[in-house]
């Protein structure tokens with residue numbers, strides 16, 4: 001398996017959506033979110049892991065998470081959404097509307113800690129390749145809570161690894 005770095009991931013998306021390849025954003029987002037939902041259903045069967053919390057970020061990675069929530073709901077899971085900073089794009093609004101039609105509940109940040117107690121799997125859809133360190137609020141408190149939990153965290157772009165790795169390296173540099 002090969003892992004793309006931030007620059008190569010951005011280039012791949014630009015290439016896919018170029019006139020030469022002809023893909024569109026919604027199509028790629030649907031594939032990303034569907035893949036996340038499929039992977040979760042394979043690794044965490046719904047019979048013992050039905051409560052899934054999806055943490056949705058303000059960019060297109062958040063859109064991937066909304067797509068995943070819709071498919072998880074169709075697969076028979078009980079997804080919940082936490083999106084503290086909804087973007088105003090029409091794509092995002094459409095995806096939220098689809099989730100709302102499926103009665104997927106919304107969790108406020110204040111209730112995150114409580115919600116985690118009944119959660120089997122968290123989907124981290126906070127940031128993708130648009131992330132720029134350092135993390136800003138309200139995401140600092142969310143990532144802090146997620147970092148402390150032992151609940152499995154699934155992601156197509158793991159914000160926790162990304163942000164904490166960068167923060168740790170910066171800290172290590174600052175004290176040497």
Ligand SMILES: NC(=O)C1=CN([C@@H]2O[C@H](COP(=O)(O)OP(=O)(O)OC[C@H]3O[C@@H](n4cnc5c(N)ncnc54)[C@H](O)[C@@H]3O)[C@@H](O)[C@H]2O)[C@@H](O)CC1
Pocket residue numbers: 009013014017025028029030032057058059060061062063064126127128129130131132133134135136137139156157
């Ligand atoms: N062509 C595309 O753009 C596609 C993107 N996809 C997904 O979308 C991701 C990239 O989307 P975006 O470019 O919207 O980037 P992100 O999803 O990483 O989100 C960027 C947003 O996060 C905010 N942000 C960045 N750093 C922050 C920080 N440190 N603290 C708080 N807020 C911060 C920015 O203000 C911006 O609103 C990809 O990694 C992939 O997961 C897929 O949906 C497929 C197509």
